[in-house]
Amino acid sequence: MAYRPADFPTPYLAVDRDVLDSNIANMAMLARERGLLLRPHAKTHKCREIALRQLESGAAGLTVATVSEAEVFVAGGVTDVFIAYPLWVDRQRGDRLSSLMERCLLRVGVDSVEAARVLAANTDRRAGLEVLIEVDSGHHRTGVIPEMAAEVALAAVDAGLEVRGVFTFPGHSYGPGRASTASTDEATALSRAAATLLSAGVDATVVSGGSTPTAALTQSTTLTEMRPGSYVFNDAQQLEMGSCDLEHVALTVVATVVSRAPGRVVLDAGSKVLGADRPAWITGFGRLFDHPQACLSELSEHHATVLWPELMPPPELGTAVRVVPNHVCSAVNLADELVVEVGGKVVDCWRVVARGANH
């Protein structure tokens, strides 16, 4: 049976609230059972209602990627925020951090001696600001090698900052079959980095890691905290990695079939709604929730071309279909609101309050 759309013009983002709540509860339980604090990454949903649901279900605080995301969520009532990013804090950003510190417990990332010094110079440290040293655990993006963590930490302490530990993002977990190695790398790198801090006499109470693909593998023998993000909604990436099943997908893009030709149908959701993310290992530009065999072979700004399997009757023109985006964080950041459904009926509309809060 064709999906019955709500009274919204397509394309729009629909959230199944029951699946969302179940995803939130399951991750909270997983963290509790492992003895880990859960600090979910809000960059995925950018939505106050979802952040509050995560906190109510037991999350210790929120993770964000930018100062402006922190500003939005603190304005929305969140009181414990970690900006998991190696910020370069000029005077202007320092003023914004100082202002945040007056209203919440604030923790930020640092991955160089220079960044530690400018952070200290440009913020009002009396207000209380915690620092975690970012460690590269194999993703080779930001973060120092574990052996250098103490050098950065000592520079931060010398500059007057309060270092509380280390963090990493095991981003090399993204890809089929990669989670296990990435999880081991994460634990090894964090463990080494924390040891160098302790040897140098620096606090390493917080050992923070985690991603959705590695979540189920995280152990509290090394880590104290995990920061998965995508698990609230899941997406085609998580599906193809095996991190979730279709029943755990809480967000889809509702689109209309606008054109048909032999072997293909075209939907009115393109890269400006789904996002253009396509890692090399994934099979298409997203998945059809109700027809997972069909391949989204091409994406333009306002078109998704779907190669339709020969033996399956293609949907009629005007049919609404649900698309699972490749990377849900990108799709949400393109939307102003999420249409919230329970049992296929619209029950609410949530603002993507931190959409575009990327600075």
Next chain:
Amino acid sequence: MAYRPADFPTPYLAVDRDVLDSNIANMAMLARERGLLLRPHAKTHKCREIALRQLESGAAGLTVATVSEAEVFVAGGVTDVFIAYPLWVDRQRGDRLSSLMERCLLRVGVDSVEAARVLAANTDRRAGLEVLIEVDSGHHRTGVIPEMAAEVALAAVDAGLEVRGVFTFPGHSYGPGRASTASTDEATALSRAAATLLSAGVDATVVSGGSTPTAALTQSTTLTEMRPGSYVFNDAQQLEMGSCDLEHVALTVVATVVSRAPGRVVLDAGSKVLGADRPAWITGFGRLFDHPQACLSELSEHHATVLWPELMPPPELGTAVRVVPNHVCSAVNLADELVVEVGGKVVDCWRVVARGANH
């Protein structure tokens, strides 16, 4: 010398107004010299100020991709709009089109008999609505094969719609060395489609095509109108295709170097600002305007990893750099405003008024 950023937190989008104006003037002149009407695609800039500049420089009207883009630009004073998309017009969309028709000359695309019938059934045709039949000229996305154009056109006429001609988007022009073939395909397909309309006794006054890569090749022997979009700003795609030089790039994303490691630097502009678009033929996720040799090898949501050539001194932490996005239409759709500069000084701030107007 390092680029000196304006007093905005990075990442932000900066427009060089002189380059923008020169791009607008050059395309207007090209169209005039060829005897073609210019109907630039506003999906690239989504910005009222730029639309008005295009119209003032001689554009005959505006092209948009969605009903909501049309609504935004008509509210901003534009009076002649073509929605170059095979719309599926349900009752709700029909009401929106009828409302638009009261305030502007409106033209829309159709590529099936069924779509023509629902368009006619759900709009108030007395208000005046022109239809162009979309033709597939080789991009194999939407549009009918030229031989079927008359069938769709006759169905539209039968339903009471006013058919004015045919249109296509030669999207297979995107890629190095592809523009010439795509331009020939475009002219051939449009010419055949227009001939079938005329043979069937249907008006084919408007023969509309065009893309930025094929713009310089467009001839008025077949086409009456061209609809390039990206030329106002250009981007890394246009650079790598040879459609423009670096001096024609009018928009860059200003980002800060936040992290360094041997062989790489990391910027604070990721896919949520640059867009994740990366066709198979392009060499990276964007280009550094001042260091075109450096390769943007990886993009996360808030990080661009730049492989830094060994013999070039890498920029210091905290340095602002300018990134040319791969696909400028995607980058603009992620931003709320454009910081407008003349000679490197900020002179204005333009709202991306149709950002997210994708339905």
